Amino acid sequence: MNTYSTSKDFPMTQKHIASFSLALFTVVLSAQQVAFEEYDLDNGLHVILHQDNSVPVVTTSVMYHVGGKDRTEGRTGFAHFFEHLLFEGTKNIERGKWFEIVSSNGGQNNANTSQDRTYYYEVFPSNNLKLGLWLESERMLHPVIDQKGVTTQQEVVKEEKRLRYDNRPYGQLITVVGQNLFKKHPYKDPNIGYMEDLDAATLDDVIAYNKKYYVPNNAVLVVAGNIDIDQTKKWVADYFSAIPRGEEIVRNYPKEEPIRQETRVKAYDPNIQIPAYVISYRTPGFRERDAYVLDMISSYLSDGQSSKLYKKMVDDQKQALQVGAFNVGQEDYGMYLVYALPVGETDRETLLGEMEEEIAKVRETPISEKDHQKLLNKFENQFVNSNSSIAGIANSLARNYLLYGDTELINKEIEIYRSITREEIQEVANKYLKPNQRVIIDYLPEDAQAN
Structure with a gap:
């Protein structure tokens, strides 16, 4: 058996160690390079495809450029409300059946909202890619927005606010910080909004918000995982290309004056x-x-x-x-x-x-x-x-x-x-x-x- 001593035959100086570490990290980064393809549909929807056939799963996701800051005074919390509302059902998905469809086909799904964006996603076995695309196209094109759904989700959001903010230790801390750092910008109000604003919202308010923000030209669709690129492009076109483009969204939020005094x-x-x-x-x-x-x-x-x-x-x-x-x-x-x-x-x-x-x-x-x-x-x-x-x-x-x-x-x-x-x-x-x-x-x- 051949042996050697690092101190005699191959002295490992700090320079050698640094060089080795850099080489190793370069290999890691190279292995982590993410290949993707991106393009736009005619209706403005941006599409990003990432192929990774190492595991038989696929993620379909849509991120909308709408968050807590996208509201008018007296109508806070709409984006977070829509995070829940758009699981209610669609023209072709019976009310309350969304999660059942996903779970019965071996998938899982969720959504989350920040002050700046809303993100919906499904993770399926790769043979259910078509289902994931259909679900997200239904959410974008055919959501059922009626008074029953609005009333139901108002109560869901109220309960979430009680659990995560009102009754949770330190649950209002970030809200208090935002209220004191911002005087004009919508960041002064919490992402979840104020319940009196949600209660005051009419069905027409909710429908108008959906029409403005949940449109293809205000979104990006990502499909990642074990996919065939050409087939995926065809299905994306089949399910999303006919969705009408929305009006262009103009954001012009007020600027804050610098803080100059404690x-x-x-x-x-x-x-x-x-x-x-x-x-x-x-x-x-x-x-x-x-x-x-x-x-x-x-x-x-x-x-x-x-x-x-x-x-x-x-x-x-x-x-x-x-x-x-x-x-x-x-x-x-x-x-x-x-x-x-x-x-x-x-x-x-x-x-x-x-x-x-x-x-x-x-x-x-x-x-x-x-x-x-x-x-x-x-x-x-x-x-x-x-x-x-x-x-x-x-x-x-x-x-x-x-x-x-x-x-x-x-x-x-x-x-x-x-x-x-x-x-x-x-x-x-x-x-x-x-x-x-x-x-x-x-x-x-x-x-x-x-x-």
């Missing part, structure tokens, strides 16, 4: 016993390069037990039960939050001071080379994992096209993160995370209101 506010939650102290900032929309940098700053401050805030405030100084920082990415403006929940008698000013101290360090000095490399490794790993499933790839393709305007980001987004320097991290922190640009929120137990 604001402090209080909010109360009947479902909590421990307060949360939040430092929040308004940040750029997720298409901006600075938003990518803010993602890295969030990870540096609070992602994992070795992060700066966690190690300092939770592990070492025992001041916080929980601490975190995260960048809420949105199309027009983002929201950046740093928060802490106190341990015992730790007071508000101590927590705010400790959080600001770590943010100030990022503003004042470039992070270490070691920490920078750790961040790059983490984002490279996230990038690889994001494309590890057919459903994940379908979601990324839809999002990158519809919201970022660049489908190819599925393969090259990591290049953005890898190009971010230590100096740029410092520069962006200085640009957005200054004390005079923040809103401090004391998120308190309801009984504290009486004190």
Whole structure:
């Protein structure tokens, strides 16, 4: 048996290790390259096809460019409401039978809504691709929107609001942040909307909303998985090409004035016993390069037990039960939050001071080379994992096209993160995370209101 010693026959220097790591990562990235084809139908529907015959499944998905921000005053929450309403039934699908059809054919499906988009998808055995396409074409062309369905889904949304927001500890926190960071833009209102707006909506309001936003020229169809490209194109044409194009959608949301002075506010939650102290900032929309940098700053401050805030405030100084920082990415403006929940008698000013101290360090000095490399490794790993499933790839393709305007980001987004320097991290922190640009929120137990 041949043996060798790395210390004698093949000395592994730091240079060798770095070269080997880069070569290995290059192989991984090469393996993760996502091939796709995209084109438009005459009615404006954008179609993206991704073939992967390694597993016998297929994802059919449609993302509509409509979210919580797409509303008029007094009619909030419509996009989230439609997330539910468009499962009610269609001209050719009996009311309440949608999920039964999917499950009885070996599939699963779901939908979700943000402030900027709504996403519907099915995952089927690949021999049911035609069924998935038919379902989504039915949703787009033949939805049944009547008073019975509207009334039913109003109650469903109310129950969801009670469970996820009203009766859930810290469930209103993001809503409170949005209400205080935005004064004009629709992001000031929660994605789920206000129930009085939904109750006030007429059937004509709902029909008009569907006609405006759920049209092919405001959507992208993604088919990913074990497919035959030519056959899939034919079925896409069969099911979607006859759907009428909608009117062009013009968005002209009001711009927010810059925040130039610190604001402090209080909010109360009947479902909590421990307060949360939040430092929040308004940040750029997720298409901006600075938003990518803010993602890295969030990870540096609070992602994992070795992060700066966690190690300092939770592990070492025992001041916080929980601490975190995260960048809420949105199309027009983002929201950046740093928060802490106190341990015992730790007071508000101590927590705010400790959080600001770590943010100030990022503003004042470039992070270490070691920490920078750790961040790059983490984002490279996230990038690889994001494309590890057919459903994940379908979601990324839809999002990158519809919201970022660049489908190819599925393969090259990591290049953005890898190009971010230590100096740029410092520069962006200085640009957005200054004390005079923040809103401090004391998120308190309801009984504290009486004190």
